Amino acid sequence: MNTNQSMLPEKNSPFFQFFKGAKDTFPLIVGAIPFGIIFGTLGATAGLSFAATLGMSIFVFAGASQFVCLSLVAAGTAWPMIVLTTFVVNLRHMLYGATMVPFYKKLHPLWKMVLSFGLTDETFAVAVTRYMQKDDAPYKEYYNLGSMVFMYANWNLCTIIGLTAGKTFPGISEWGLDFAMPATFIGIVIPYLVSRPMWASVITAGTVSILASGLPHKLGLMVAAVAGVTVGLVCEKLFFTQKEQA
Amino acid sequence: MNIFDMDIQLYEIYMVAGMSLVTFGIRYIMFPISGRFQFPKLFEQGLSYVPPVVLTAIIVPAVLMPTGDILNLKLSNPYLIGAIAACIVGGLFKNLLLTIVVSMAVFLGFQWIFAMG
Numbered sequence: 001m002n003t004n005q006s007m008l009p010e011k012n013s014p015f016f017q018f019f020k021g022a023k024d025t026f027p028l029i030v031g032a033i034p035f036g037i038i039f040g041t042l043g044a045t046a047g048l049s050f051a052a053t054l055g056m057s058i059f060v061f062a063g064a065s066q067f068v069c070l071s072l073v074a075a076g077t078a079w080p081m082i083v084l085t086t087f088v089v090n091l092r093h094m095l096y097g098a099t100m101v102p103f104y105k106k107l108h109p110l111w112k113m114v115l116s117f118g119l120t121d122e123t124f125a126v127a128v129t130r131y132m133q134k135d136d137a138p139y140k141e142y143y144n145l146g147s148m149v150f151m152y153a154n155w156n157l158c159t160i161i162g163l164t165a166g167k168t169f170p171g172i173s174e175w176g177l178d179f180a181m182p183a184t185f186i187g188i189v190i191p192y193l194v195s196r197p198m199w200a201s202v203i204t205a206g207t208v209s210i211l212a213s214g215l216p217h218k219l220g221l222m223v224a225a226v227a228g229v230t231v232g233l234v235c236e237k238l239f240f241t242q243k244e245q246a
Numbered sequence: 247m248n249i250f251d252m253d254i255q256l257y258e259i260y261m262v263a264g265m266s267l268v269t270f271g272i273r274y275i276m277f278p279i280s281g282r283f284q285f286p287k288l289f290e291q292g293l294s295y296v297p298p299v300v301l302t303a304i305i306v307p308a309v310l311m312p313t314g315d316i317l318n319l320k321l322s323n324p325y326l327i328g329a330i331a332a333c334i335v336g337g338l339f340k341n342l343l344l345t346i347v348v349s350m351a352v353f354l355g356f357q358w359i360f361a362m363g
Binding site: 031049175188 | 291304342
């Protein structure tokens with residue numbers, strides 16, 4: 001009969017969606033592995049304790065800001081200033097949250113809390129692509145959760161590996177594994193580059209990020225982001241009006 | 247000395263707690279407040295640019311200013327070579343895993359050769 005079929009998870013089951021989300025996140029995991037390991041190794045170099053380094057991966061779970069924090073700790077920055085910098089560096093995630101509002105609308109508040117805790121660059125990129133597909137398949141939240149859980153488990157495991165490796169091979173932090181972050185992000189950005197406004201906004205953001213890199217507290221990032229989005233919108237408006245006139 | 251040393255200083259507790267609250271707050275805040283007002287159309291349109299724009303603003307300084315202060319556009323900059331490789335592979339194959347693996351290999355290989363020479 002159909003005993004064979006019943007062994008397989010159904011295509012639209014929460015279970016299936018969870019694993020699909022984790023599977024689609026795999027390429028990003030590959031990029032996050034060296035990124036997480038190097039974070040762990042740098043923890044001790046910066047002068048943080050094992051518990052604080054791991055605690056950051058467990059409770060903060062935001063790669064870029066964790067790296068920024070290490071550089072500030074190494075420079076002897078006071079903790080309130082580090083918290084403020086974290087706010088600025090992670091402010092982009094507010095826009096990720098805003099993007100997810102319509103997709104999380106019907107979810108229980110607890111779901112919203114759990115999923116928003118895991119709104120990293122990587123899981124956001126994977127999950128938003130899934131939500132924007134125009135099918136009305138249920139359980140897309142499980143897809144999002146699968147991506148998040150996989151990223152989270154990997155990030156913490158890699159932090160522990162890095163902490164251990166840092167004590168064993170003190171030179172590991174100079175291997176240049178930090179290139180994993182730009183490599184991953186380039187891979188995420190490329191599929192977005194399909195329209196002229198998008199190209200214009202990305203080129204603007206890149207240029208401004210260099211020009212504004214001297215600003216204190218990593219503010220250059222926000223300035224570049226605002227400039228990029230503005231240019232994108234202006235170009236969109238221009239192309240749209242041209243088309244209407246034609 | 248035990249590697250899993252659970253000693254932690256007080257300032258570290260404040261720092262990690264503060265960073266956690268701030269980060270979660272940023273990621274969560276839009277959900278409870280979104281029902282109370284409608285975002286302007288322009289704001290919603292702008293959101294579609296956010297992921298590529300923000301990531302680009304992280305990538306470009308990391309690649310062109312690897313030491314954090316000086317612009318390095320020389321071809322001896324392994325970050326630049328790796329990023330060019332990532333753009334070429336990503337543009338040609340549109341495959342994320344391939345892009346990451348190939349560009350990491352190019353970066354590490356180039357850095358190794360450069361260290362030798």
